[in-house]
Amino acid sequence: MSTLLQNNQIISGELTQQSYSIDTFLGAGTQGEVYRAQANGRDVAIKWYFPHYIQNDLQLRQRLENAIRKGSPDNNFLWPLELVTQQNNNTSFGYVMPLRPNNFKSIVDLMRRRAEPSFHALISACLALSESFLQLHAKGLCYRDINFNNVFFDPNTGDILICDNDNVDVNGATGAINGTPRFMAPELVRGDSPPNTESDLFSLSILLFYMLMLHHPLEGKREASIRCFDQSAMNKLYGTEPLFIFDPQDNSNAPVVGLHDNALVYWVLYPQFLRDVFTRAFTTGIEDQHGRIRENEWRVILINLRDSIFYCRCGGQNFYDSDSVKNGENQKCWACNHSLVYPPRLRINNAVVMLNHDTKLYPHHTDQSQKFSFATQQAAVIRHPQDPNRWGLQNLSTNAWTITLPDNSIKTVEPQRSVNLTAGIGINFGNTVAEIQV
Amino acid sequence: MEIIKRPGGAMANRPLHFFWLADCSGSMYGEKIEQLNYAIRNAIKPMQDVAADNPNAQVMVRAIKFSTGAQWHIATATPVEEFKWDNLTSNGVTDMGLALQLVAEQLDVSQMPERCLPPVLVLVSDGQPTDDFNAGLAALMSKPWGKKSVRIGIGIGQDVDLEVLQKFIGNPEVKPLQANNAEDLVKYIRWASTVVLQAASAPASQVKDQVSTGVVPIPQAPIASDVEADDVW
Numbered sequence: 046m047s048t049l050l051q052n053n054q055i056i057s058g059e060l061t062q063q064s065y066s067i068d069t070f071l072g073a074g075t076q077g078e079v080y081r082a083q084a085n086g087r088d089v090a091i092k093w094y095f096p097h098y099i100q101n102d103l104q105l106r107q108r109l110e111n112a113i114r115k116g117s118p119d120n121n122f123l124w125p126l127e128l129v130t131q132q133n134n135n136t137s138f139g140y141v142m143p144l145r146p147n148n149f150k151s152i153v154d155l156m157r158r159r160a161e162p163s164f165h166a167l168i169s170a171c172l173a174l175s176e177s178f179l180q181l182h183a184k185g186l187c188y189r190d191i192n193f194n195n196v197f198f199d200p201n202t203g204d205i206l207i208c209d210n211d212n213v214d215v216n217g218a219t220g221a222i223n224g225t226p227r228f229m230a231p232e233l234v235r236g237d238s239p240p241n242t243e244s245d246l247f248s249l250s251i252l253l254f255y256m257l258m259l260h261h262p263l264e265g266k267r268e269a270s271i272r273c274f275d276q277s278a279m280n281k282l283y284g285t286e287p288l289f290i291f292d293p294q295d296n297s298n299a300p301v302v303g304l305h306d307n308a309l310v311y312w313v314l315y316p317q318f319l320r321d322v323f324t325r326a327f328t329t330g331i332e333d334q335h336g337r338i339r340e341n342e343w344r345v346i347l348i349n350l351r352d353s354i355f356y357c358r359c360g361g362q363n364f365y366d367s368d369s370v371k372n373g374e375n376q377k378c379w380a381c382n383h384s385l386v387y388p389p390r391l392r393i394n395n396a397v398v399m400l401n402h403d404t405k406l407y408p409h410h411t412d413q414s415q416k417f418s419f420a421t422q423q424a425a426v427i428r429h430p431q432d433p434n435r436w437g438l439q440n441l442s443t444n445a446w447t448i449t450l451p452d453n454s455i456k457t458v459e460p461q462r463s464v465n466l467t468a469g470i471g472i473n474f475g476n477t478v479a480e481i482q483v
Numbered sequence: 484m485e486i487i488k489r490p491g492g493a494m495a496n497r498p499l500h501f502f503w504l505a506d507c508s509g510s511m512y513g514e515k516i517e518q519l520n521y522a523i524r525n526a527i528k529p530m531q532d533v534a535a536d537n538p539n540a541q542v543m544v545r546a547i548k549f550s551t552g553a554q555w556h557i558a559t560a561t562p563v564e565e566f567k568w569d570n571l572t573s574n575g576v577t578d579m580g581l582a583l584q585l586v587a588e589q590l591d592v593s594q595m596p597e598r599c600l601p602p603v604l605v606l607v608s609d610g611q612p613t614d615d616f617n618a619g620l621a622a623l624m625s626k627p628w629g630k631k632s633v634r635i636g637i638g639i640g641q642d643v644d645l646e647v648l649q650k651f652i653g654n655p656e657v658k659p660l661q662a663n664n665a666e667d668l669v670k671y672i673r674w675a676s677t678v679v680l681q682a683a684s685a686p687a688s689q690v691k692d693q694v695s696t697g698v699v700p701i702p703q704a705p706i707a708s709d710v711e712a713d714d715v716w
Contacts, residue, residue: 048670048705075678075702097703156494156538163488193538226686227539259494273631274497275601275698276686307491314490361487379490 049078049093049137056091058084058141060113060127065091065141074194076102076211077137081144091129092211093139102221108214109140118180121173123208140211149197149206152252156193156259162200164362165354169203171253172347176417177207178249179340182242187216189240191248192225193255216242224248226279227261231331234284246337250326253343257315260308262327265290265298269305289327291320314379316353316366322346344417348396348409355388355399357381365390365399389436389466393479400426400438400466400481411442411474423474427463437463438472438481447473494538499600499684500560501676502589503546504582506608506639511573515609515639518665520570522672527566530676534563540600540684545589549582551575579612579647580619587619590628600684601698602632605675606651611644620650633683633698635675637662654697660704670705678702 050056054067065082072079077094099105109125117124125140154160155167162170174196181188188210195209212222224233224240230247232238254262261268263282271278288298290308300308312320322338329336353365361380365387369376376385389400393410406424408415423442429435439461440446446458451469458464464472468483505519534542543560547553548571556571588594590602612619623629636648636659648659662668682699 097706151536153536153538157535158493161488167489194536255494259491264495269598272598273601273628274599275631276700279686305495307494310491362489380487 048073049095050080050091054131056082056093056129056131056139058127058129065089065129067091074209077139082141088144089126089141090123090144091139091141093129094137096136099137104214104219104221105211106138108218108220109211111215112210112213113140115184115186117210118184118186119177121177121205121207122181122210123206124210142208142210145197145206145208148199148201149204150200152193152196152198152256155198155200155256160198160200162198162203164364165351166200166203167256168347168351168354170198170205171256172344172351173198173203173205174207174252175249175340175343175347177205178245179344181213182216182245182340185216186213187218187220187240187242188213188245188248189220190222190224190228191245191252192228193252194225196252227283228252229283230334231284231287232334234280243334243337246339247326247330249340249343250323250330250338254323254326257319258308258311260290260300260305260311262289262291262308262323263287263298265300265305265308267298269301287327287331289324289331291324292328293324294328310379314364316350316364317368319346319350348417352396352398352410355385355401357383357385359383365397367397389468389481389483391438391472391479392482393477397482400436402426402428402436406438410479411477413477426466429463436466438466439463442474444475446475449473496539496541497598497600497684498560498596499540499542499680500589500595500602501542501544501563501680502586502602502604503544503556504579504586504604504606505546505548505556505571506577506579506610507548507550507571507573507575508577508610508613509550509574510577510610510642511639513573514665516571516573518668519607519639519672520568521665522669523676524568525669526673526676527568529673530680531563531566533677533681537681537685540680542680542684547582547585549578551578553578553581553585555585576613577608577610578614579606579608580614580616582606583616583619583623583651587622587626587629590623590626590632592627595628599628602628603675603679603683604632604634605637605672605679606634606648607637607639607672608643608648609639610642611647616647616650624653631698633679633701635679635701636660637668637671637675639668654701656697657701658704674705678704 050067055064057064063084065084068081070080076098077092079090079092082089082091112125123142125142127141129141130138150160189212197206214220228248228251230244233244290298290300326338354362355365357363357378359381361378363378363385378385391398404426405422408418411423425439425441427437427439440458443460448456448458448464449471466481470481472479542563544563544566545560546556548556634652636651638648638659638661645659660671662671682701
C-alpha cells in the first residue's frame with residue numbers, strides 16, 4: 046500500500062525536465078517508497094522519500110547530486126539517474142533509477158530457498174558483487190549499508206544488481222546510515238567508528254558467507270544459548286564479543302547440530318582455500334580493519350572456486366580440493382554419496398581448472414596480462430566428432446598454441462583445432478603455460 | 484526430475500510471536516469496531532509480505548479481545564501466512580488488565596519455545612481500563628518474555644487514556660499513537676504489523692546516532708493526517 050504518491054501522478058525530472066507518470070507501487074523501506082513510472086514509453090523506477098526521513102538526513106540531496114554527477118561505477122548498479130520533484134510540494138523529492146527486471150531475485154529468496162541457483166551461478170554472483178564493490182571503492186566511495194535487501198541476482202546466470210545507492214558517499218564523509226544489524230562491522234556495532242571502506246569489506250564478507258553457506262558466520266553456540274534475541278543480544282554477538290563459528294583457536298562458538306546445520310553442511314563442502322580465506326576474514330579481520338579481505342582477493346578466490354566445480358555422474362556440482370586430494374581423502378558426492386571421479390584438469394600456475402564437458406577458458410586463464418577478463422572464449426572442452434570417448438580442448442583464440450607432449454615433442458594447435466585431454470601435455474597459450482592433469 | 488542444485492535447508496530462523504490486544508468494549512460499538520476490523524484486515528497482506536521478505540523470523544499471530552472479561556480471539560499461534568481476521572463485535576466494559584493477564588500466561592517460560600525473537604504486543608483501545616490495569620501490567624512484566632516484549636499502543640479517538648498506553652509501552656522513546664480518523668488507524672495498524680514486526684526481528688538500516696533503550700530500536704511512526712471534519716469520531 047502506497048502512502049506518498051498516487052497512480053498517474055506526474056512528477057518531473059530536475060535534469061531533463063522530463064515528466065514521469067507514476068504507475069505501480071513496488072515497495073517501501075525505512076526511507077521511502079519505490080514506484081514504477083513511465084517517461085516516453087520507457088519504464089523506470091522512482092524512489093520517493095518520506096518527508097520525515099529528509100528532515101533527518103540533511104546531506105541526502107547533495108549526496109544524490111554527487112552520485113548522479115559521478116555516474117555509476119559499473120553496469121551492476123541501479124544508480125540514481127536524476128532527481129525528481131513534484132510541483133507545489135516542497136516536503137519531499139525522489140530520484141529516478143533503472144527498473145529491476147523480473148528475472149532478478151533477492152538474497153532473501155536465496156536464504157528462504159525460493160531461488161535455487163547452481164553453485165556455478167551462485168559463485169558467479171559472488172564474484173560479480175566483489176567486482177562491483179571494487180569499482181565503487183576504487184572511485185573513493187563507500188557504500189555504507191551492504192545487506193540482504195540491497196542486492197539482487199539472476200539465479201540462472203549469476204548476474205547481479207545493487208540497489209539503494211542513495212547512501213553511497215565519499216569514503217570518510219559523515220552520512221546518515223550506519224548499516225544494518227548482522228552486517229555491520231563490530232566497531233560500528235559498538236559505535237567506535239563510522240562506516241568506511243574497511244567496514245564495507247567486513248559487510249561484504251558477511252554477505253558472501255551468507256550466500257555460500259546460508260548462515261551467519263558468528264551465529265553458533267553463543268547464539269544458541271540466547272533465549273530472547275533482542276538488541277542487547279545482537280550487540281554482544283556482532284559487536285562486543287564476536288567470535289567466528291569456525292575459529293580454529295577457539296571452538297566455544299562452534300555451530301550446533303540441529304540449529305546451525307547449513308553452516309555444518311556447507312563448510313566441509315568447499316575447498317580448503319575458501320575455508321582459509323573466510324577464517325582470516327572472521328578471525329584477524331574481525332577486530333583489525335587492516336585484516337579485512339579485499340575485493341581483489343575475493344575475485345581470485347571466487348574464480349578459483351568456480352573453476353574447481355566438477356560434476357558427479359548424478360549431475361551434482363562438487364568442488365575439487367587439491368589439499369584433500371593430496372591427503373588421499375576419498376571424496377563423496379554430497380547429492381548421491383557415491384565416490385567421486387575427477388575429470389581431467391588444467392593446472393595454470395597455482396590454480397586448477399576442472400575440464401568438464403562444458404568448461405570454457407577465458408583471457409583470465411590464458412593470458413597473464415588479462416587477469417579477470419571473461420570477455421571472449423579462448424578455449425572450450427569438446428568431444429571428438431567421430432570418437433565420443435575422446436575429449437579435447439579446442440583453441441577458440443586467434444593465436445596458435447604450442448603444446449609439449451609427454452615425450453617432450455612439440456606440436457602446434459592452430460585456431461579451431463583441439464588438443465587431446467591427455468595427462469602430462471603442456472600448453473603454451475602465448476604468455477601463460479598450463480599442464481593437463483588426469 | 485530436477486537435480487537438487489545445492490544441499491542444506493533454508494536459513495535458520497526463530498519464531499516471533501505477535502499478539503493483537505483489541506478493545507471490544509461498548510464504546511467501540513459501531514464505526515470504531517468496524518474501522519478496526521477493516522484496518523487489521525487491510526494490514527494482513529503487507530504483514531505477510533514483510534514476513535516473507537524476512538528470513539530471520541517465523542511470524543506467529545494470536546489475538547485477544549477484551550470488554551467485560553478478556554478472551555482469546557485467535558487462541559492458536561497461527562503462522563502469518565495463514566492468518567485470517569474474523570470481525571470483532573463490541574459490548575461491555577474495558578477489562579484491559581485481564582487482557583494483559585491472559586497474554587502474560589502465554590508468555591510464561593513454560594509456554595514459550597526456548598529460543599525466540601522478542602514478542603510483539605499491539606494494544607488497541609478507545610478508552611480507559613475499568614479493571615485493575617496495574618495488576619495486569621505487573622503480571623505481564625513479571626514474565627521474562629513479557630519484559631522482553633516490544634509493546635505498541637494505539638488509541639482510537641479522543642477519549643483514550645494515553646497515559647495508560649504509555650505505561651503499557653514502558654519505553655519513553657516510543658509514544659502511543661492516537662488515531663483520530665479511519666485513515667490514521669489504517670496507517671498505524673499497518674505500521675505496527677509491518678515496520679515494528681520487522682524491527683523486532685531484523686532491524687533495518689540503522690540511522691546514525693540512533694539511541695535506543697528499548698528491546699529493539701523502533702523506527703519512527705507515520706505522521707497523522709490532517710483531520711477532516713466528517714471523519715472525526
